[in-house]
């Protein structure tokens with residue numbers, strides 16, 4: 270499949286401020302592609318460059334192989350769904366939906382027919398005569414999608430369209446959006462600062478920070494193989510140990526940290542090693558990769574059973590810690606531990622297997638993790654909490 | 655209703671409530687209702703000099719309204735073409751001026767609200783407002799000088815070679831229409847500006863993104879949204895233009911009489927207060943009916959204008 274939307278060396282500046290820096294992205298026809306990043310990192314700006322409301326200061330945006338320079342938003346094969354939807358409040362639902370057809374001079378009968386089809390698609394049949402203000406949040410959401418789809422774009426651009434909805438509806442709309450995308454088969458470019466949305470819906474995710482693309486990949490590789498400290502700290506939860514690299518090879522890095530000597534995977538970036546002996550490094554370990562290790566802990570029964578259930582058997586790294594607090598979340602136990610020399614409490618998640626944890630606050634424990642489940646990265650900017 | 659007033663009193667306290675009600679009541683009654691009631695009363699009575707006011711001679715009659723139609727208090731043989739044609743011309747000209755102002759002000763208001771930024775916008779607003787510090791008479795005379803035979807406009811056109819002898823802007827009413835259009839321009843710009851400014855910019859962009867050319871964006875998105883502002887601007891400009899006196903007096907050509915000038919003459923030159931009142935009432939009622947009719951045609955509700 271060909272690249273449908275391509276950004277080559279795109280820079281966007283507002284005066285001295287650089288909102289997008291050397292962006293190179295290739296999005297394939299028919300894929301669900303997300304830009305994920307914290308507020309203000311330049312996601313909307315990039316989307317506006319694709320939709321044509323903004324000309325990049327430098328670089329090239331092409332859609333379907335065609336250079337888009339000088340082509341206005343009304344002439345591009347894109348349709349944008351705005352962060353606040355921007356439905357037309359003085360038109361009925363069906364007039365909203367078929368506005369793009371009205372623009373092209375379609376007759377009233379044809380428009381009504383198309384409106385009914387699209388209302389069917391978004392599961393609002395027969396609601397065309399209502400005014401937008403008479404719809405619920407989720408229904409408005411779907412009308413906005415239908416209005417954009419009526420333009421028959423080859424690329425649909427969505428700017429955080431779910432952010433105004435409550436959690437339940439948001440989760441429902443995720444599934445819905447994905448289903449609609451599969452049905453219509455066009456490229457979706459989706460912007461969000463919610464990693465859950467990005468990971469669940471997308472074929473590929475680009476993680477952004479301060480106008481720079483930090484990493485592009487599918488959800489699995491973004492979560493499991495972060496290539497920068499920003500990605501590791503922004504996507505999902507991660508425990509962080511900072512230290513100095515003692516030794517490296519292609520596969521693993523050994524880092525001396527206040528918590529002891531830690532061994533972790535050596536994360537490559539663009540096929541290149543990122544760390545050498547003497548560098549400052551962060552070691553990231555996910556809460557679910559941490560285990561209670563047998564040893565210093567006195568409550569041995571559950572601990573050894575958890576350890577035994579881990580696939581690799583013996584753990585590569587061990588850290589002495591003290592339980593600060595534990596939270597029961599039904600399917601999970603969240604355990605927060607103090608580790609000497611580490612500022613932020615270390616968090617450990619355990620599946621609730623029915624047995625009680627058998628540990629309490631203040632207890633000295635040993636935490637362990639396998640080198641394969643931890644990653645060492647050069648020190649760099651971290652995502653804000 | 656009772657609950658509303660109870661709540662009103664509780665919210666503002668007794669003293670303030672009484673003051674608010676009394677002052678609003680005083681305003682409405684003394685400043686608006688009472689004078690108009692006197693006018694109405696006057697217009698329906700015979701024309702007698704002040705010493706006889708209240709006497710039998712000051713009886714009720716519809717003769718002044720009939721005079722407007724037939725030019726005489728008794729006969730109905732011929733119409734009063736002089737007054738009626740001035741009246742009609744005044745209304746048509748006021749409509750015309752309103753349309754000119756609308757055509758001029760809508761783009762300016764839109765530009766101010768959605769395209770101009772920061773200092774440039776402030777500069778534009780200031781340059782709209784500041785000329786209105788100059789009083790109305792002075793402005794009218796300035797127009798007269800500008801449009802006069804030796805005025806700057808004629809001189810410029812002569813110098814450019816567009817014309818080879820001075821054009822009589824005054825006699826041809828160009829000066830009058832220009833002066834009237836300019837006189838109430840702010841009353842058109844600001845209501846439209848307020849209405850357009852409250853439009854979410856994303857709606858304009860959404861329409862554009864869906865392929866709409868600029869004119870359709872205005873037709874389908876901006877104008878429907880700005881309709882209350884447009885209506886209130888048009889209403890004010892129309893009413894004030896139809897009721898203008900200074901500009902027609904100063905800028906009008908010798909042959910073009912404004913209806914207000916006839917009213918003025920009735921009061922001040924003919925000493926016929928009754929007829930003046932009747933004519934003023936006619937102007938007022940016709941203007942109000944016309945505005946209400948237009949609001950019905952364009953489907954605007956009175957409440958929307960006040961938004």
Ligand SMILES: Nc1ncnc2c1ncn2[C@@H]1O[C@H](COP(=O)(O)OP(=O)(O)OP(=O)(O)O)[C@@H](O)[C@H]1O
Nearest residue numbers: 283286288306307308309310311312313314315462
């Ligand atoms: N027209 C503009 N002029 C100057 N700076 C701008 C302009 N538009 C955006 N910016 C700046 O560019 C940066 C990126 O803005 P953008 O709207 O793309 O962020 P975002 O990633 O969409 O954030 P959010 O998630 O909050 O919507 C911000 O720092 C913003 O201040």
Ligand SMILES: [Mg+2]
Nearest residue numbers: 312313352428
């Ligand atoms: Mg944004």
